[in-house]
Amino acid sequence: MQEINSLIGGFGVALTWFNIMLMLAGVTLGVLIGVLPGLGGANGVAILLPLTFSMAQQPGGATSAIILLSCIYWGALFGGAITSILFNIPGEPWSVATTFDGYPMAQKGQAGQALTAAFTSSFVGAFIAVVMITFLSPIVARFALQFGPPEFFSVYLLTFCAFVGMAKGAPFKTIAAMMAGFALASVGIDTVTGQLRLTFGFFELLKGFDFLIAVIGLFGIGEILLTIEEGLVFRGAQAKMNMRVVLETWKELPKYWKTSLRSSIVGCLMGIVPGGATPASFMAYGVAKRVSRDGPQFGTGKMEGVVAPETAAHAAGTSALLPMLTLGVPGSPTAAVLLGGLLIWGLQPGPLLFVEKPDFVWGLIASMYLGNIAGLIVVLTCVPLFASILRVPFSIIAPVILVICAIGAFTVHNSMFDVWLMLVFGVMGYVFKKLDYPLAPLVLALVLGDRAEDSFRQSMLISQGDMTLFFSKPLVGGITTLALLLLFWPLISMALAALRARRAVD
Amino acid sequence: MEEPRNDDRAVGSMRTWEAAVAVAFLVFGSIVMWDSRRLGASWASDGPQAGYFPFYIGLIIFLASMANLVRAFMMGPKGERPFVTVSAMRMVLTVMVPSVIYVALIQNPVYSLGIYEASAIFIAAFMRVVGKYAWPMIVAVSLGVMTVFFLMFEVWFKVPLPKGPIEALFGFQ
Numbered sequence: 134m135q136e137i138n139s140l141i142g143g144f145g146v147a148l149t150w151f152n153i154m155l156m157l158a159g160v161t162l163g164v165l166i167g168v169l170p171g172l173g174g175a176n177g178v179a180i181l182l183p184l185t186f187s188m189a190q191q192p193g194g195a196t197s198a199i200i201l202l203s204c205i206y207w208g209a210l211f212g213g214a215i216t217s218i219l220f221n222i223p224g225e226p227w228s229v230a231t232t233f234d235g236y237p238m239a240q241k242g243q244a245g246q247a248l249t250a251a252f253t254s255s256f257v258g259a260f261i262a263v264v265m266i267t268f269l270s271p272i273v274a275r276f277a278l279q280f281g282p283p284e285f286f287s288v289y290l291l292t293f294c295a296f297v298g299m300a301k302g303a304p305f306k307t308i309a310a311m312m313a314g315f316a317l318a319s320v321g322i323d324t325v326t327g328q329l330r331l332t333f334g335f336f337e338l339l340k341g342f343d344f345l346i347a348v349i350g351l352f353g354i355g356e357i358l359l360t361i362e363e364g365l366v367f368r369g370a371q372a373k374m375n376m377r378v379v380l381e382t383w384k385e386l387p388k389y390w391k392t393s394l395r396s397s398i399v400g401c402l403m404g405i406v407p408g409g410a411t412p413a414s415f416m417a418y419g420v421a422k423r424v425s426r427d428g429p430q431f432g433t434g435k436m437e438g439v440v441a442p443e444t445a446a447h448a449a450g451t452s453a454l455l456p457m458l459t460l461g462v463p464g465s466p467t468a469a470v471l472l473g474g475l476l477i478w479g480l481q482p483g484p485l486l487f488v489e490k491p492d493f494v495w496g497l498i499a500s501m502y503l504g505n506i507a508g509l510i511v512v513l514t515c516v517p518l519f520a521s522i523l524r525v526p527f528s529i530i531a532p533v534i535l536v537i538c539a540i541g542a543f544t545v546h547n548s549m550f551d552v553w554l555m556l557v558f559g560v561m562g563y564v565f566k567k568l569d570y571p572l573a574p575l576v577l578a579l580v581l582g583d584r585a586e587d588s589f590r591q592s593m594l595i596s597q598g599d600m601t602l603f604f605s606k607p608l609v610g611g612i613t614t615l616a617l618l619l620l621f622w623p624l625i626s627m628a629l630a631a632l633r634a635r636r637a638v639d
Numbered sequence: 640m641e642e643p644r645n646d647d648r649a650v651g652s653m654r655t656w657e658a659a660v661a662v663a664f665l666v667f668g669s670i671v672m673w674d675s676r677r678l679g680a681s682w683a684s685d686g687p688q689a690g691y692f693p694f695y696i697g698l699i700i701f702l703a704s705m706a707n708l709v710r711a712f713m714m715g716p717k718g719e720r721p722f723v724t725v726s727a728m729r730m731v732l733t734v735m736v737p738s739v740i741y742v743a744l745i746q747n748p749v750y751s752l753g754i755y756e757a758s759a760i761f762i763a764a765f766m767r768v769v770g771k772y773a774w775p776m777i778v779a780v781s782l783g784v785m786t787v788f789f790l791m792f793e794v795w796f797k798v799p800l801p802k803g804p805i806e807a808l809f810g811f812q
Contacts, residue, residue, distance in 0.1 A: 184796050305706040309664050312700045316671045316693060323678075323689040330689060331674050354738075361734050362727040528770030532762040533784055535738055539745070540754060540788065544798050549746045556738060563731070567722065568653075568660055586692045594686045 136268055143495025146196055147503060155201045156500065160508045161515070163208015168216055168519050172534060174209030175466040175576070176352040178202050179345045180541030182474050189478040196496040202474055203454075203497065204504040206467050207259070210450050211512045212519065214251040214443060219244060219520055227410040227446035230418040234431060234438030241434050245375075248516055249382035250436050251443045254393060256509045258444035261397040262404065262451035263501045266458075270487070270498075273459040277484035282591035283602050285460075287612040289585040290603075291619070292462050295406050296574040298619035303569065310565065311574035317342045318582020325590065337550045344473060344579040345545045348466065350555040351572050353538040355562020357531060379513060382436075389440045392421050396441045400448025405456055410449035410465060417445030451501065458494065459484060461584065466573045469580040646729075649721030656722040657711035664704035671697030737765060746801055753803025759785045 146152075166177035185198035213228035218235035231251060238247035280288075297307050320331045321341030332338040396417035403413035421441035422431045431438045453464030454471070461483035463469040475482045480490060487494050512519075542555040565572060578585075596602035604610040618625070651659075672680075675690030675697060682688070711718070723731070744757040752760070762781040766772045772780075792798045 184798060187797065303707070303710065305703045305710070309661075309700055309703040309707060312696050312703065313664065313667065315696045316667070316700065319671075319693045319696065325686075326689045328678055328689040330678060330693060331671065333674075358731050358734060361730050362723065526770055528766055528772075529762075529780060531734060531769075532737075532765040535734070535741070536758040536761065536784070536788075539742065539758070540792070540800060543754065543800060544792075547799070549742075549801070552742050552745070556735075556742060560735070564656070564660060568657055570660070589692060590687050593691075598682050598687070 136271055139271070139491065139495045140267055140499060142491070143497075143499030144503075146193070146492050146496035147200065147499040152197055152200050152500065153503070153507075155197055156204045156504050156507045157511065159201045159204025160208040160211075160504060160511045163205035163210075163508075164212040164215070164512060164515070164519055165208075165522065166205065167209035167212020168522055169530065169534060172537070173352055173356065174206050175470050176348045176538070176541075177209055178205050178467055178470045178474075179348040180353075180537060181205060182345060182470065182477070183541070183544035185474065186477065193492075195475075195478045195480060195490075196493050196500075198478060199471070199474070199493070199497050200500040200504070202471055203500065204507070206450075206471070207501075207504050207508045208511070209467070210259075210447055211252060211255055211508050213446075214255065215248065215512070215516060215519055216523065218247045218251060218439070220523060227414045227442075227450065229411070230414040230442035231439060231446070233418065233442075234433070234435050237432065237434035238436070238439065243434065245378040246382045246385075246436065247434075247439050249379050249513065250386060250439045252509055252512050253383065253386055254396075254440040254444040255447040256505055257393050258397050258400055258446070258448035259451045259505045260502070262401050262448040263498070263505070265401050265452060266455050266501070267498055270455050270459050270494075273455065274484040274487040277460055278488075280460075280484065282588045282595065283605070283609045284612065286585065286588040286592050287603055287609050287616060288460055288462055289581060289588065291612055291616040292456075292581070293574065293578065294616040294620035296571070296577075298622035299406065299412055302571060304623045306568075306570045307574055310570045310572070311578045314575040314578025315582045315585070317347070318344075318579050319586065324583065324587070337548075340546070342554070342579065343545055343551065344576060345470070346542050346551045346554050347558050347579055348470060348576055349538050349542050350558025351562035351565070351576065352466070353534070353541075354555060354559025355566055355572075357534060358559065358563040359566055361527070361531065385436065386440070389437050392425070392437055392441050393444050395420060395424075396444035397448045400445035401452045403445070404449030404452030404464060406464065410446050410453065413449040414442035414446040417441040454501075458482060458486065458497075463577065463580065466576045469577050473580055646725040647721075648725045649723070650725060650728045651722045652718060653720045653722050654711055654714055654718030657714065657718070658708060661704045661708035661711055664700055665708065668697045668700030668704060671700065673697075733769060737761060751801065751803060753806065754800045755785050755789055756803040756805060758788070 162181070163174070163177065166172040167174065172180075182202065185201060188201075189195045189198040213223065214231055214235070216222045217228040217231040218239050221232050221236040223229040223232055235247045235251060238244065277284075293311055296311060297304050316331070318341070320338055321329070322339060323330050329339070399417045399420065400410075400413045403416065404410060418431075418438065418441050421437055422428045425431070425435075425437055427435050427437060450465065450467075453468045455464075457463040457468040457472050461472065461481070463472045472482055480486065480493065538555065539552050542552045543549065545551055562572060565575075592602055596605075602609075603613045671693055675694035678690035679688035680690035680694035682691070738761075741757055741761040744752045744760065745754050759781040762784060763777045766777045766780065767774075792800055
């Protein structure tokens with residue numbers, strides 16, 4: 134049980150007064166970010182990332198920095214539930230399923246119970262996912278140590294094909310958005326030959342597009358534009374939270390342990406696959422509806438209908454960090470931003486991280502346990518405070534958020550050009566969202582573009598341009614086949630449906 | 640909040656916008672392919688050339704947006720729905736236009752205000768025009784927020800932001 138020893142060492146790293154303070158601050162900021170329109174987990178972390186540059190330079194500072202940023206992420210995950218239940222506005226895409234039963238509960242005057250159930254099941258889901266990360270990630274990392282460039286490229290391929298296969302919308306839109314991300318990533322100086330690509334003589338484009346600017350623009354500004362279009366009146370339910378409500382709800386929750394367990398498993402499995410949190414929450418809701426005795430009453434305010442999606446979404450959101458840490462492949466936009474943070478601090482995510490920086494890795498894993506406990510305490514005690522923020526009129530909130538986004542974009546490279554770029558990405562985000570072009574694959578491609586291209590080039594050098602390299606060994610061949618299967622999944626499922634329909638006619 | 644006059648006329652249909660964005664992607668993909676060809680998108684003696692990877696990216700963008708363009712014209716009645724109504728568009732512009740002016744005020748060739756002064760003016764103007772607040776409230780909020788940001792960035796985290804004339808008076812450069 135080497136993992137237990139490593140974990141205890143990790144607690145030693147994470148449990149300093151400074152880090153605990155950072156955890157509480159991070160979770161509080163995160164909930165705030167999750168509650169405010171236009172500031173989601175991904176761009177909240179992106180805006181605050183530059184503040185950690187100097188912190189990460191100090192010895193042990195990288196661990197503190199990742200604790201701060203990951204706690205913002207946990208906070209944002211918790212915060213999504215508040216807006217879903219009280220205001221029927223899903224703060225994040227994976228909280229959409231929470232509104233189905235959460236908002237009706239709030240309307241019936243059971244907002245406190247709904248929130249307690251949501252927070253507690255979020256905590257349970259995250260906890261199970263962290264336990265899985267604790268024991269599974271060293272194994273995956275050890276396994277991945279044998280990976281060469283072809284294996285890494287096939288994992289990247291799998292990541293991106295999964296987006297196409299799992300997307301709800303039009304697959305060609307997913308492909309177009311994703312490839313646009315890759316194209317933007319290739320702008321600037323080519324790292325191998327030193328040639329300038331796609332700069333067209335503009336000095337500002339030499340350093341390429343920073344994904345942080347894209348995240349702040351696409352998710353931040355784009356979201357504000359969408360929110361303001363819908364009229365900006367938040368009509369929210371009042372939440373009465375006190376110890377009595379919390380304890381009563383906790384007494385009721387153990388009844389749903391089967392739903393919790395099932396949803397956690399769905400969440401953990403889906404979270405490892407990129408873009409998995411949102412489908413995981415819907416799937417968990419659907420399964421619970423089918424299995425539960427109260428199934429037909431789902432949607433009218435059943436607590437089980439809050440437990441299922443929240444558990445799955447949090448489990449998925451947490452386990453999205455497993456491929457990020459072990460393989461360097463983030464499972465969600467926020468995990469991608471965290472990965473970008475690691476790179477900026479000079480840490481190379483991937484299997485070697487476990488060998489070279491065990492303090493950092495286990496400090497982070499230990500902080501996931503502590504951060505989620507801190508998160509649960511903060512949200513259970515401060516809901517009225519956070520809900521009151523949503524009652525601040527939009528004409529005050531909107532300009533302040535825009536200012537925060539502008540400052541965040543500027544601090545990435547101290548460049549005004551980036552702030553202009555942010556506005557352009559904002560308009561792009563608004564139009565893309567309205568036309569159902571997915572933003573997550575674009576951002577992930579922008580983050581991973583250089584790494585994917587490097588592994589592709591190195592593979593091609595090994596094989597002298599022979600593409601069959603990606604099928605040459607069982608491991609790389611297996612991953613590539615799986616990737617292609619996922620890529621063509623929309624076609625395959627269409628063909629299967631057609632076959633079934635024909636059989637039904639016969 | 641300004642009472643938005645309800646104007647349900649559409650600013651372009653879904654189909655028009657779908658097609659326009661698909662064409663934009665087409666052009667983008669073509670530019671990527673063209674520039675990659677310029678760099679060399681084939682196999683050199685020392686391995687793939689600089690344009691090798693981006694060329695195929697451009698090609699995929701081109702093909703995918705062709706498919707999106709075709710789909711845009713096959714949308715049927717769904718394509719007739721408005722992309723955005725005039726009144727919604729007006730709301731979006733109430734945010735977008737001041738934002739552009741705000742970013743221009745921070746730093747420009749004529750007279751740069753710096754991020755703190757420009758932000759304070761931006762928040763104040765937005766509160767006045769959109770929210771119709773009284774001046775004492777406006778001054779309190781805009782100055783309060785910017786003071787907090789100033790302390791946070793310049794003093795605690797020591798992240799320098801573009802500064803303007805007022806900070807210069809106090810000796811912050």
